[in-house]
Amino acid sequence: MTAHHALAPSRQLLNKVPEVTLYFWIVKVLCTTVGESAADFLNVNLNFGLTGTSVVTGVLLVVAMIVQFRADRYVPSRYWLAVALVSVFGTLVTDNLTDSIGVPLEASTLIFGGLLAVTFLVWYRAERTLSIHSIVTRRREAFYWLAILFTFALGTATGDLMAEVLGLGYLVTGAIVAALIALAAFGWRFGLHSVLAFWFIYILTRPLGASIGDYLSQSTHQGGLGLGATVTSLIFVVGILGIVTYLSISKADVIAADADDPVLDAAPANERGGLWQTVAVLALVLVAGGVGYSVRTSALRAGTPEPAAAVESMPGGDQPTPAAPGAQPAAAPSPLGDLSAFRTITQDTLRLLTAGDQPGATTRVDDLETEWDNAEARLKPKDKAAWTAIDSKIDTVLRELRATSPKPASEKAALTALLGALR
Numbered sequence: 001m002t003a004h005h006a007l008a009p010s011r012q013l014l015n016k017v018p019e020v021t022l023y024f025w026i027v028k029v030l031c032t033t034v035g036e037s038a039a040d041f042l043n044v045n046l047n048f049g050l051t052g053t054s055v056v057t058g059v060l061l062v063v064a065m066i067v068q069f070r071a072d073r074y075v076p077s078r079y080w081l082a083v084a085l086v087s088v089f090g091t092l093v094t095d096n097l098t099d100s101i102g103v104p105l106e107a108s109t110l111i112f113g114g115l116l117a118v119t120f121l122v123w124y125r126a127e128r129t130l131s132i133h134s135i136v137t138r139r140r141e142a143f144y145w146l147a148i149l150f151t152f153a154l155g156t157a158t159g160d161l162m163a164e165v166l167g168l169g170y171l172v173t174g175a176i177v178a179a180l181i182a183l184a185a186f187g188w189r190f191g192l193h194s195v196l197a198f199w200f201i202y203i204l205t206r207p208l209g210a211s212i213g214d215y216l217s218q219s220t221h222q223g224g225l226g227l228g229a230t231v232t233s234l235i236f237v238v239g240i241l242g243i244v245t246y247l248s249i250s251k252a253d254v255i256a257a258d259a260d261d262p263v264l265d266a267a268p269a270n271e272r273g274g275l276w277q278t279v280a281v282l283a284l285v286l287v288a289g290g291v292g293y294s295v296r297t298s299a300l301r302a303g304t305p306e307p308a309a310a311v312e313s314m315p316g317g318d319q320p321t322p323a324a325p326g327a328q329p330a331a332a333p334s335p336l337g338d339l340s341a342f343r344t345i346t347q348d349t350l351r352l353l354t355a356g357d358q359p360g361a362t363t364r365v366d367d368l369e370t371e372w373d374n375a376e377a378r379l380k381p382k383d384k385a386a387w388t389a390i391d392s393k394i395d396t397v398l399r400e401l402r403a404t405s406p407k408p409a410s411e412k413a414a415l416t417a418l419l420g421a422l423r
Helices: 022-045 049-070 076-101 105-127 138-165 169-189 194-217 228-250 274-301 340-354 358-379 384-402 408-421
Strands: none
Touching: 022 049, 022 076, 022 194, 022 228, 049 076, 049 138, 076 105, 076 138, 076 194, 076 228, 105 138, 138 169, 138 194, 138 358, 169 194, 194 228, 194 274, 340 358, 340 384, 340 408, 358 384, 384 408
16 A cells, blocks of 8 residues: 655665555564563563663664674565564654653654655655655665664554553554545545555554553453453464464565566555655644644543442452551642552552462562553643652562562552652
8 A cells, every 4th residue: 555656776685574455464563562562571570661662672672683683585484573572662662751761742742743754755755655665775774673673663653642641541443544544545445645644654563552451451441352462472472473474475465576666666656745744644643633733631630430440349359458457647638639549459459468379469569560551631631749758669669569470568568658658
C-alpha cells in the first residue's frame, strides 16, 4: 500500500524492507507487545532498572542495526529482530523522559511528533520519496530506521497519554486506536495517499499492540483475560517465530528486486496529492486531539469518584486488613487526597509477605499497580511532585516483589517506605 517513486542516483541494493502485506501488520503488532514485555522483564524481574534496561537494549539495537545494514537484501529474521529492538528502545526513550527527567507526556508527544515530521521532511527533500518500496540505498535505509524509531517513541507517548494521563485505560485507548486505523485503511481504499496511510497506521500500531498485550495479561477482575505477562509474551513470540519462518521459506513478502522494473520509475496517477492530503490529515488530527484533550482534562478537573476496586478482597477470599501491625495513622492529609485504598493494598501485601506468602504478596501488589495507574489521571494534576514521589516508591516495590530472586528484607523495606508516603 505504498507508492513507488524514482530512485536516487546512487549505488542500489536489493530492497531492504518487506512488502506491506497482512503478515507485515500482524508481526508489527506482535513485535510491539513482545518488545514492551521484554523491557518490563529486564526492568522489573531482573531488576536492571530503567537505566540499565536502556543500556542493554541500546547495545543490542546497535548490534542488530550493524547486521541489518551489512545485509544487501531483506532477510526476515534480521529485519524483524531489528524492529523488535527498536520497539523496546523507542519505548524506553519515552519512559526515560517521563520517569527519569520528568517530561510530561504531552510534551513528549509534541517533541517526537516534531522530530518525526523533521525526519520525513529531510528524507523527502533528499530522496524525493518516502516510499518503503524504494529502500535500496544506505541513506534511504538510515532515514527509514530513524523514522521507525520516532514512530515507536511517538506511539508510546500518545498511547500512554491517552491511557494514563487522560485516564481512558488501555482497553478504551486500544478501541479508539483500532477505529482510527480502520478509518485510515478505509481512506486508503478510496484515494488516501498510500505513503501517508502507511506511516499513519504504523504509528498507531504501537498503542494498539500495547493495549492488546495489556488486555491479555491483566487478571480477569481487572478486565483482562488473566493470561499473565509470561504466557502472553510466549504466545506472541511463538506467533512471530512462526510467521517469520513462513516468510523466510515462502518469500511471500519480498519486493521485486529488478532495479530496471518500470514500476519503480514512476508514481501512479492516483498517488498524486500527497502534500495537501498530509496537511489536511495533520490539521484534522491536531484539532481533534486538542479538542478531545481539552474536554477530557476539564472533566477530570471537575472531579471523579474514588476507585472502589482498590479495596477488593485479596486472592483466596481473604478480606483486606484495616491496618498493618504497628502502623501509625496518617499525620496529615496528602495533597493528593484520600489514599487509604492504596495504603490498604500495601498493608495487605506487607502482611502476606510477613506471613511468608511470597506468591500471595506478589499477586496482591498487582492490584496496587493497576489501581495506581487507573488513578493517575485523577491524582497527578492535584500535585505532580507528590504523585511522582509516591510513583517512584511504588516502582521500587514492584521491582522488589517481582524480582527473579526476591529478598524479603528489601521487599519489606520498600513496602514500609511506601506506607510512610501514603499519608
